Every structure is written in C-alpha cells, then in structure tokens.
Amino acid sequence: MTSLQRCTLLWGSADIHDDDPQVRVVDDCVYLPYSHGSVWGLFGSDGRPVLEAIDFREGVHIPGDQRLPGEGRIDVAAAEKHDTTYIYVGRINFHYGHFLVNTLPRFWNVAKIKTPNTKLLYHGPMSVEQIFSVPYIKTILSMLGLGPADFARFVSPTKIKHVVISKTSFEEQRAGFVKYKTLCHDIGSRILQNSDLSESVETLYFSKTRLKSAVGIITNEIEVEEYMREKGAQIVYPEELIFEDQLILMSCAKNIIASAGSFLHTSIFCPPRNIICLNVTEQINSNYTIIDRLNRNSAGYYYPTAMQVLPQQEGYLTARYLPEAKVVAEKLFEISRS
Template structure:
C-alpha cells in the first residue's frame, strides 16, 4: 500500500489559549519596507515595538525568526499624523491569500466593536486599498468585519503616531497559534455565511491545483490523479475558479476535504471542526496546516505516497513540480480511505 501517515513535522505545533500581547504605543514611527534597510514600527528609542514584530519558525528548530528589523539606529524625521482618528496597526500586508490569512489579518482579533468612522487600519503594501478591495477574499473578509475602504490608511513613507493600538499577530508560521485566531475566523465565517451550509457528511471533495497558473508547489500529472478520483466518487473542485464566499460555503457544508498541502486547505479555519485530509509531498508535513487544524479542532489526517513523488524541479510558474508515479493506485487508496 502506497498511502501512509506522515511520520514527521517541519516546524513546531504549539497551541496557546492566552491572548497575544497588546499595547498602545506612543510616539511610534512606522517605517514601511522599501524605505531603507530598516522597517517596522519603532519606539522613540529606536527599538522595535515588540507587539508589531512578525516572527516565524523554521525547519531547523529555531522558533522565532524576526521578519522585520529589531531596531533602527537612526529614526528619520517625519510628519506626525492627526489625532482625529483611532489608529490600529496592521503592518505590512502580503497580498498572497495564504500569507495574508495566517499573517496580517490576524491582528484584527483586537478590532474594537464600536462605530467605525474614527477607525483607521494602518498598513503598508505594494497594492493600494482599492486594489486590495478588488481581491475577492480581502473584500469579503473586511466587509464581514464592518470595514470599508475609508477605514484603511496605507503608509508608503515614514510617519509618526502619537498613539497607535498594536496587537500581536496570533499566528507564527511554523511555530504557534493562539486560540483567539480561530475565534476571529469563526466570527468572520458566521458573518459571511450566517445561514450555515447544507451538511454533506458523506461526501468527499478534492481541492485540485491543476488549473492554477503559478504558485509554490504543484503535481505535474494531477489531471490523471483527479480523473481517477472522480471515477471513484470523489468530487473535484478548483478553488481559484470559485468566488471566496462559495469557497467558505463549501467548507460550511462540511464534506471531507482532501488536497495537497497549501493555502486552499487553510480556509477550513472559518468554520470549526472540519474534516481534512492533507496530502504531503513527502513523509514530513509542514506545520502550518497542523496549526490551523489544532486551532480549529479539525478531524485531520496527514498522508503521503510512500512510493515517493518524482521531483521534476522548478518551472511553468511553480517553485517545485512533482509527479505521482502511479496516479491510479494512489487515487484508489485515497478514495477508499476517504469514503470508508
């Protein structure tokens, strides 16, 4: 039998029930990326505001790698923004859906519940607010939180804030997740699909990347694999061809969802206790999906093809391509596992 359970993990899997730290930073200067060698939110001393820092683990045992500057030796002269608004720090936004989902949006766990007119979400990005809102996932999530374009303040050059509310990111990639992250995502899911979904507990669905034009990792002969799965009663969906609300509705209906590891499986986080089968590209699974599953209390399995995927290398818009050695066999074993 080629289908086996994963034997190892890349990164740490730590679930924390306590809230992440949060503080009101005073006279802090925000230096966006591309404004010199230092970027981030800094206290008047030049030290980084700790809650504004972004960290990530790695596969070598280091738990908290800073992804921004820990200090700025010489703060620039810059204007001070008006006190007419209540500023909330969101930081740098990576608009790639997967990075956004486990990154900047998590800071909104501390979003106040009061009226939004004075609220300004402070961020940096190579995209404008209008361009971000044109992305379906961003617009749907922000609308669910009661936010509009006017609530966002894009920063492209250094500025000073007399007061800015800074909440730590509740998800550190390959390291840890706070339970408040799942609480936030569940609240968003309830706003997007208030009616819930029609339960489909006996149905299995495979999330295919075969129509994805570019990305990190893909299976080169996935079409042969999906054809074999379809013949065995597994439904095939293409997330990039679905509206974001439709993707959320699919998860709300709670089928068994299968897919190679990637951002499409992270979307389970919008409804608790989903059933997820993640296919790894080798015997070790990257911990980000495990962190999602832990926070969401998912019924999760991590499987790989013990026959070994053939490494093809980079190309065709992807950083790594693999080939399944025997798509028919793997599909047969996976369908039997998922539908039994």
C-alpha cells in the same frame, strides 16, 4: 508496492493558547513605509524595531527587512508628525495563505477596540482601493464591518504619537490562539447564515491542475483527479470560486481530499472538517496542524515515498512527479472512507 506513509513530524511547532495575545500601546514611534528590498516597519525612537509589530517565523527570526543596519538610527527630521492614535494591523498581504496566517490574525480584537474615528494603520505596497479590489479580502473585511475609509498608510517616514498594537493571534509555524479561531468562525458564520447547507457532499477533491502558478505542483496530478472523479468525488478548482462558494462547499463536505495548499486553510471558517491530505514532503508544515487543532479537524497527512522531485518549472517554486498516481489516489480515497 506503492508505499504511503502517514506523516507525524512537523516543520515548526503547533502550540495552542487559550489566553489572549498581548496588546500594547506604543508612544512616539516611527513608521517606515513598505518598500520591497528596503527596511520597513514600526521602530522606536532608538531605532529598534517594535517587536509586537513583527510577524516572526517560528517565533524567532526577525525578517531582515525589518531591522535597521549599523547603529540603527532613523533620520526623520523632515518626517510628518501625527498625534492621532492608530491601531496597527501589520502588512496586508495579497497571497491567500499569507493573508490568512499573517494578516487576518492581527484583527482578532479590532471590533472591540476600534472607535468610529480610529484608523487601522497598515503596511504594504497597495493602496486601500487596491486592497478592496481583491474579492476575498473585501468579503472578509466587510464581515468585520470594515471598509476603505477605516484604513490608512503613509508613503514617507512618519512620526506617530500613539499606536495600539495587538500581537498576532497566529504565530507562523509556531502557535495559534483560540481568539483566531473565534474570529474566523464569526466571519464564516456570517457568510453561511443565509446559505443552504442541507445538501451534503460526500467527497470533495481540491485540484491544482488548472493553476498557472503556485508554490508547488504535482505534474501528473490529473491522474489523481481523474480517479477521484471516477469514484464520484466532486472536483473543485478553488482559484475559480469566490470565497463564499468555497466556504459553502467545504462546509457541506463529509470528506475533503487534496494535496497540501493554502486553500485547506479555509477550514478555519467552517465546522470541524475531515481532511485527507497528499503531502509532498515527509514533514507537515505546522501551519496546517495549528489550524487543524484550533478547528478540531480530523486530519491525516500522507506522503508517497516514491515521490520524485523535478527541476523547477516556470511559475512554480517546486515541481514533483508522483509514480503510480492512480494507486496513491485509490489509497487516499479508501482512507477517507475508513
């Protein structure tokens, strides 16, 4: 008989903070531009990384590319010097999940502290024009009243007189701040205010069967999808929808069923959701739990003990096969109704 166990263990921690993240003004720092495989970030004149500017993982680990080797000296003799005050918003990451848990949380107080002439300083390989060419990023930033003219980056080492750094409101796999929920709810409310939410959807099933690349796949997920369709669930392929439509569908759904994926993070922009997740490991990545706790989602994560790990497939970091997929789908559907 197929066993489906409820996951209770977390990979990481999931603390919730009611207080505001710290804000610090850093004087006389050095901006090293982002370059894949090279050291980048904000550093003090002594070569030490500015800790408030770093996105730690599990609150402990400084990424290797944000630490200077050896004695930590920076040769910036020929660097430009800017006396302008900037607001630092970290690395802008194009990946949907990383944008939501690493990039966006830096914006929790931008509307409050930004003046019309203050630039938002960022790291990343992309130009401002490239950033705003990504539809969901453009939508989210525009909801904050931000456009291309508000952003700046440097392509060579640069001395900066003053940088305002707000610590992140989402510490990956460690903690979330209520300010992050408030930020996302405000964005969601602005998008949904002119939408018709009167027609509810009983069940949404978010499918990965059309993804060409991803962190992980279940190779026979189509069997789960077909069962959900037979039971009347509306099938959603999130990569085929614009951000606004994802938000509307998720906000209208009474029940959401999916395997773990970044698209579930979209719930932070919505009213509290009922979520049933097919988890491919026994532990829950605590980023999901942080969002569930902040948003007060009713969420259950379930692991099929018969899940099989397959050799890596092109385009995917991990691949798995789900024995008796239809039976698992039936149980997940029943749980969503209970």
